[in-house]
Amino acid sequence: MASDGLEIRTPEGVPFTIPLAGAAARMMALIIDLLAIMAIVTTGLSVFRAFERLAPDVIGGAVTLVYFAVSTGYGIVMEILWNGQTLGKRLLGLRVMDQGARPARPAQLVIRNLLRPVDSLPALYLMGAASCWLTQHRQRLGDLAAGTVVVRTRVSVRGDWSQLGREKYNSLREHPALAARLRQRTAPELAGLALDAVLRREELTPEARVAVFGLLAGKLRGLVEFPAEAVEALSDEQYVRRAVEVLYSTSR
Amino acid sequence: MILDLDRFVREGEPRWQELDAVLTRMEKHPYATVGVTDLERLHALYQRTSADLLRVRGLHSEARLRQYLESLVSRGYTAIHGVTDRKKASWFGWFLKDFPRAVRRQAGALALAMALFWGGSAVGAGLLVVMYEERETLFPFAGLATKPSERVKQETVERSKMVAERTGRFSAHLIQNNTRVAIFTFALGMTYGVGPTVLLFSNGVYLGAVAMDYVKDGQTMFLLGWLLPHGVIELPAIILAGQAAFLLTGALLPRGRRAPVGERLRAVFPDALAIMGGVAVMLVWAGIVEAFFSQYHEPVVPYTVKIAFGVVELGGLLAFLQLAGRDGE
Numbered sequence: 001m002a003s004d005g006l007e008i009r010t011p012e013g014v015p016f017t018i019p020l021a022g023a024a025a026r027m028m029a030l031i032i033d034l035l036a037i038m039a040i041v042t043t044g045l046s047v048f049r050a051f052e053r054l055a056p057d058v059i060g061g062a063v064t065l066v067y068f069a070v071s072t073g074y075g076i077v078m079e080i081l082w083n084g085q086t087l088g089k090r091l092l093g094l095r096v097m098d099q100g101a102r103p104a105r106p107a108q109l110v111i112r113n114l115l116r117p118v119d120s121l122p123a124l125y126l127m128g129a130a131s132c133w134l135t136q137h138r139q140r141l142g143d144l145a146a147g148t149v150v151v152r153t154r155v156s157v158r159g160d161w162s163q164l165g166r167e168k169y170n171s172l173r174e175h176p177a178l179a180a181r182l183r184q185r186t187a188p189e190l191a192g193l194a195l196d197a198v199l200r201r202e203e204l205t206p207e208a209r210v211a212v213f214g215l216l217a218g219k220l221r222g223l224v225e226f227p228a229e230a231v232e233a234l235s236d237e238q239y240v241r242r243a244v245e246v247l248y249s250t251s252r
Numbered sequence: 253m254i255l256d257l258d259r260f261v262r263e264g265e266p267r268w269q270e271l272d273a274v275l276t277r278m279e280k281h282p283y284a285t286v287g288v289t290d291l292e293r294l295h296a297l298y299q300r301t302s303a304d305l306l307r308v309r310g311l312h313s314e315a316r317l318r319q320y321l322e323s324l325v326s327r328g329y330t331a332i333h334g335v336t337d338r339k340k341a342s343w344f345g346w347f348l349k350d351f352p353r354a355v356r357r358q359a360g361a362l363a364l365a366m367a368l369f370w371g372g373s374a375v376g377a378g379l380l381v382v383m384y385e386e387r388e389t390l391f392p393f394a395g396l397a398t399k400p401s402e403r404v405k406q407e408t409v410e411r412s413k414m415v416a417e418r419t420g421r422f423s424a425h426l427i428q429n430n431t432r433v434a435i436f437t438f439a440l441g442m443t444y445g446v447g448p449t450v451l452l453f454s455n456g457v458y459l460g461a462v463a464m465d466y467v468k469d470g471q472t473m474f475l476l477g478w479l480l481p482h483g484v485i486e487l488p489a490i491i492l493a494g495q496a497a498f499l500l501t502g503a504l505l506p507r508g509r510r511a512p513v514g515e516r517l518r519a520v521f522p523d524a525l526a527i528m529g530g531v532a533v534m535l536v537w538a539g540i541v542e543a544f545f546s547q548y549h550e551p552v553v554p555y556t557v558k559i560a561f562g563v564v565e566l567g568g569l570l571a572f573l574q575l576a577g578r579d580g581e
Contacts, residue, residue, distance in 0.1 A: 010329050014302040015309070016322045061420035068428035072435070083282040099514070101326065102334035103282065107521055114528065118439035118447070141442045145500065146521075147514045154323040195257075248257040 003136055006149055008101045018101055020138050021094045021150040023129065030125075032088030033074065040070050075113040080106050093153045099137060100147075108146040115142035171230040172242045179246045182224045190219060191247045198244050201237070213237040261317070264304050268324055271297040275327045298328035349577035351530035354523035355492065356573070358499055365452055365494030369487070372456020377464035379457070384468070390461040400469040407478075407549055423543030430486060430535045434493035438528055441497030444504055448497035455490065477555035480562025482542035488569060489534040496527040534569075541565075 005017035084096035119128030128140035217236035305321040388397035440447025466475035503516040
């Protein structure tokens with residue numbers, strides 16, 4: 001059954017996942033490409049028609065060949081020129097890649113496009129759709145043969161990393177030895193959970209928020225006992241936020 | 253170890269942004285030449301960012317930061333490990349060497365395609381002899397139901413005049429139609445051979461039945477004069493498309509091999525593509541000959557001239573496929 005991503009492990013041992021294109025996006029891209037082909041052919045026809053009276057037979061033949069060349073060659077030429085993208089794929093942020101996450105080679109792009117007729121059998125790309133649904137990497141038969149996948153292009157969007165909810169004054173920092181002990185005793189999994197809770201606190205319902213922070217505060221309070229003046233009047237959530245700041249930042 | 257996220261982001265961000273800028277530039281111009289210094293810098297940035305990603309993944313922490321680094325690493329991996337084929341294709345060399353070599357190298361698939369097509373032709377011819385009274389049931393088009401001698405009379409009197417006015421259009425139609433059939437035959441190789449087997453055999457049956465119909469009606473000269481000039485190129489082209497299709501089929505079937513199916517398919521790509529490219533060239537030639545030469549009959553063009561033309565073409569094709577590209581093979 002199809003998965004959502006193409007999992008790759010680099011030679012350096014770093015794993016990462018490339019999101020695969022969904023069926024709806026691929027269908028939309030195909031429709032855009034068909035419209036593009038129609039636009040090119042219609043433009044070509046109107047140019048040829050202007051010269052039809054000069055040599056009707058030659059122009060008639062040229063029209064037939066141009067239509068055939070555009071409808072058959074569009075995918076091949078565009079994907080080679082645009083590094084795995086046609087107009088439809090570019091607009092929808094999709095790209096054809098080698099299934100090893102490398103750029104597809106021209107021979108692969110030719111093969112996947114030449115095998116398109118078998119994917120369109122018996123009608124409306126049913127064979128291709130069935131193959132996409134059944135294969136691990138959502139490949140139509142042309143992609144399976146060519147060793148290609150259609151992925152969503154990745155844009156590296158820089159995030160706002162300053163959402164740690166840092167407060168101006170952190171009473172826990174007034175006790176550096178205890179803060180160091182907290183860092184030492186907190187398991188990475190618990191630290192990660194606390195950080196996630198702080199970053200995603202706005203997504204929680206009020207009840208869940210109280211419950212989650214109550215649980216985390218209980219665990220963290222049990223690791224190190226800070227003096228009463230440092231923690232009194234702190235809610236569970238405030239305690240966890242201050243603990244997370246201590247855990248994830250050494251700067252004062 | 254617990255990560256000092258604040259410091260981690262502060263120190264890492266300049267190189268992440270630099271890597272993003274380099275990758276964006278390379279993605280916009282995938283075929284541009286990249287200098288050694290730039291490549292070294294790219295590699296260094298990629299490796300540092302990969303290490304950063306590993307640190308973040310290990311901590312199971314901030315999802316957006318992880319996604320950001322993952323996107324940089326995946327783009328960097330593609331840029332570094334993807335090799336753009338910059339070798340300039342020599343179309344002339346490819347047609348004169350790669351195409352005939354591929355046809356010879358894959359003799360088994362060619363023999364199978366030929367056996368199916370010519371076997372089908374023999375069956376079609378035999379069926380026509382046996383079922384001569386119900387001969388029209390063997391033909392794919394109703395237009396073939398009339399006696400060949402009547403069609404020949406019509407063709408020789410009217411067709412040459414009619415065809416002369418639309419040879420360009422007709423030629424283009426033939427080229428695109430035959431090429432479409434060839435591509436379809438090739439693509440059907442992915443149906444584990446069922447598609448090309450049915451296509452080659454059924455087309456052979458039609459051809460054999462129609463040819464025998466002309467022979468039995470005493471129109472052998474007309475048939476040869478009409479069919480040979482383009483048929484000696486067009487029919488082998490369809491058979492070669494079947495050969496390329498059976499290469500795909502052969503790769504799909506494990507036949508005791510351990511290599512995964514993708515690897516087996518990619519191993520036959522070069523030959524399959526070389527053959528399909530040759531098929532396209534052959535069909536363009538056949539389309540031109542069929543429209544501009546085959547459709548003219550006696551008295552415009554004597555049958556002997558047309559037959560001789562076809563025989564010369566066939567000899568040329570066989571010699572080309574047998575001998576071309578032998579050097580360095």
